[in-house]
Amino acid sequence: MQDVFVIGLALFPAANAVRELRLEEMAWRTVRAALDSSRVTRSQVDSLTIGACDELDGRPISSMLMSAPSGGYLTDEIKVTDSGASALAFAHARFLAEETDLGLVVSWCKSSKTDVEKVMRLRGDPFYTRPLDLGAIAADAMFAQAMQSEFGLTTGEVNERVAAAYLRASRNPRGMCHAAIPAREVGESSYDAVPVRTAQRAPLTDGACALVLASSGFLRRNPQCKALARLAGVAWNTDSYRIDSNRLHALSAARAAWSDALGRAGLRNANDFDVIELEAPTGWHEAAFVRAFGIERADTVSPSGGAFAQNPIFCNGLVNAAEAVLQVAGQAGPVQLLRVRRAAAHGCHGLAQQGHVVAVFETPGVAA
Secondary structure (H helix, E strand, C coil): CCCEEEEEEEECCCECCCCCCCHHHHHHHHHHHHHHHHCCCHHHCCEEEEECCHHHHCCCCCHHHHCHHHHHCCCEEEEECCCHHHHHHHHHHHHHCCCCCEEEEEEEEEHHHCCHHHHHHCCCCCCCCHHHCCCHHHHHHHHHHHHHHHHCCCHHHHHHHHHHHHHHHCCCCCCCCCCCCCHHHHHHCCEEECCEEHHHECCCCEEEEEEEEEEHHHHHHCCCCCCCEEEEEEEEEECCCCCCHHHHHHCHHHHHHHHHHHHHHCCCCHHHCCEEECCCCEHHHHHHHHHHCCCCCHHHECCCCHHHCCCCHHHHHHHHHHHHHHHHHCCCHHHCCCCCCEEEEEEEECCCCCEEEEEEEECCCCCC
16 A cells, blocks of 8 residues: 655635635646645646535536646546545545545635525525525534533633634734634624624635645655655544434544544544644534544644634635645744644534544654
8 A cells, every 4th residue: 555645735825705816716826836836747647636516616517617727637537525625535545546646636615705604504404404594503503502511611611712713823824814812802792693603603715725645656756756744544424414412412423533544544542643733613613623532732723723714614624634734844834833743634514514534644754
C-alpha cells in the first residue's frame, strides 16, 4: 500500500461575498496557486476529485462547467456532493487503490450566492421534516439542546469558546480577521433558535480550497517536489437520516469516524495530536466534539479559528485539512503552534451534522 502525501495547497482569500469573480475563476485561481506551490504542471495531474454542491452553486451538474477550470481538462474527474472533506476521503481511497499518482482535491462555496438556509431545508426528509420547514438553524438548535442534556453544556462555556475562537481567528491571515468579541457580548446577542444565539454561530463566507496529493512513487520520480505532510489515515461515517433523540445524543457517526481515523493512523487518542482542526459551526458544536473525541488539551483545538475565521460552509472540512497541513509543515504563520508533528482535520455535513470525516496528517517520516 503506497503512502500519500500533500505536496501543495492553496486557499482562496476569504470574503463575505466575492462579486468580481465567477465561480469558475475562483476555482481556477485556487487550483493554479496550489499547482504552483507544488512545483508541478496541470498536465502531470492524473486525477481530480471535486467536492461541490449543485444547490449552493446555483446550477445543475455544476461540474460540467467547473471541471475544466479546476484542472480536470482531459483528466479523470469524479465529483462528491457531501462536502469538501468527503472529497478528500474519496481522493485518498483512489490513491490506496493505486488508481492515481498525482491528484487534485478541490472544493468551493459561494455562500453569498444563494439562500443557504433554504438549501438546507431541502436536505430534510420530504414527507416528515421538510413540511416542518426544518433547516440548519433549527437542526443546530435541536443538536445544542441534546448536548445540553448529554454533556451538561452551559451557555457560559459556549460563549467563552466562541470568544476564544474569534480571538484565534483574528490572528489568521487566511481568514476574515473578524474582530475578537467578549463572551458577554456573545451571550447578549439575540436568539436564532433556542438555545443558539446569533453570535454563537460562525458567519457565512465565500471561499475555495485545493490540495495536491502525490504518491510516494511520484515523489521518488520528481525530487523537485517536497512533501508538506503525510496523509496517515482518513475515515468517514454517516448517521441515520432520521433526526431523533438517539441520533442527536449519541454522536455515533462522529465518534466512529474519529476512532476509525485514529486506528488507520496507528494512534491511540486525542493526546497524540498537536493540533485538531474541528468543523464547529457554533460554539455548541465545539464543546460537544471536544467531549466526544476526548480532547483534553484546549491549546490543540482549531488554532486557525475554524469556522469563525472563514465559513464557506460546504468546503469547511477541506479548509480545515489545509490548515492542519500548514501546521504540520510549520507554515501556518501567526497561528502556527510549536513543534507540530501530527494534526487532525474534522469535517461534517448534513442536517444536525449527519455525516463526519476525519483526516490525520503527520510530518513525513514520523513513526506512529
